Amino acid sequence: FGYGSVDITSLRPDQIERVLLSPAEIQRRVAELGQQISTDYAGESLVLVGVLKGITFFLADLARAITRPLAIDYLQLSRDLREGVAIRKDLDLDIRGKHVLLVEDIVNTGLTLDFIMRVLREREPASLEVCALLDKAERRLVSVPVKYVGFTIPNEFVVGYGLDYRELYRNLPFICVLKREVYEANGNGHLIGGTGQEAAA
Ligand code: XMP
Numbered sequence: 001f002g003y004g005s006v007d008i009t010s011l012r013p014d015q016i017e018r019v020l021l022s023p024a025e026i027q028r029r030v031a032e033l034g035q036q037i038s039t040d041y042a043g044e045s046l047v048l049v050g051v052l053k054g055i056t057f058f059l060a061d062l063a064r065a066i067t068r069p070l071a072i073d074y075l076q077l078s079r080d081l082r083e084g085v086a087i088r089k090d091l092d093l094d095i096r097g098k099h100v101l102l103v104e105d106i107v108n109t110g111l112t113l114d115f116i117m118r119v120l121r122e123r124e125p126a127s128l129e130v131c132a133l134l135d136k137a138e139r140r141l142v143s144v145p146v147k148y149v150g151f152t153i154p155n156e157f158v159v160g161y162g163l164d165y166r167e168l169y170r171n172l173p174f175i176c177v178l179k180r181e182v183y184e185a186n187g188n189g190h191l192i193g194g195t196g197q198e199a200a201a
């Protein structure tokens with residue numbers, strides 16, 4: 001189970017059901033998005049806001065594909081069953097009067113994005129748009145304006161290229177669906193074969 005020049009034998013290929021997006025497909029699309037964004041923001045500078053931690057790889061690649069002056073900032077959310085979604089780590093930058101592009105890894109129901117948009121809008125940026133690498137459009141519950149979409153994908157849980165299952169698999173260079181038994185092994189501490197490393201939430 002090789003992937004181009006990438007040796008993923010250490011990444012437990014036996015846990016992968018199927019690869020949805022190859023590294024080459026991802027890079028091609030990220031380059032296109034970068035070009036489109038560069039055109040749309042001609043003559044402007046912008047602030048890329050990434051939502052941690054899934055965004056690490058996509059934001060790094062997208063930022064380098066945008067040929068405009070830009071600042072990068074991050075926020076992180078916490079999810080609590082009772083208290084709902086809250087900001088765990090806020091932006092460092094003041095975005096008032098700035099052109100803000102919120103960069104998300106994946107939009108599902110849209111609830112997370114809707115929450116973030118409300119928070120950012122209150123700060124009165126000059127503009128606020130969204131770029132999401134992945135869109136599970138069929139799962140949408142609230143309508144959210146996603147101007148730039150990398151790929152629309154089916155309603156399956158995906159990992160890789162920043163996306164995790166219990167904090168693992170973020171470093172896969174592609175985006176894939178894991179085998180059922182990986183999720184069913186949930187919590188037994190054997191997600192990474194041989195290391196005995198517990199899969200932390
Ligand atoms: P909502 O439903 O609020 O969900 O749009 C968006 C958040 O849910 C997480 N999410 C996923 N994470 N693989 C992941 O690793 C997936 O297939 C997936 N689907 C949703 C993600 O944190 C996103 O911000």
Ligand code: MG
Pocket residue numbers: 054163164165
């Ligand atoms: Mg996650």
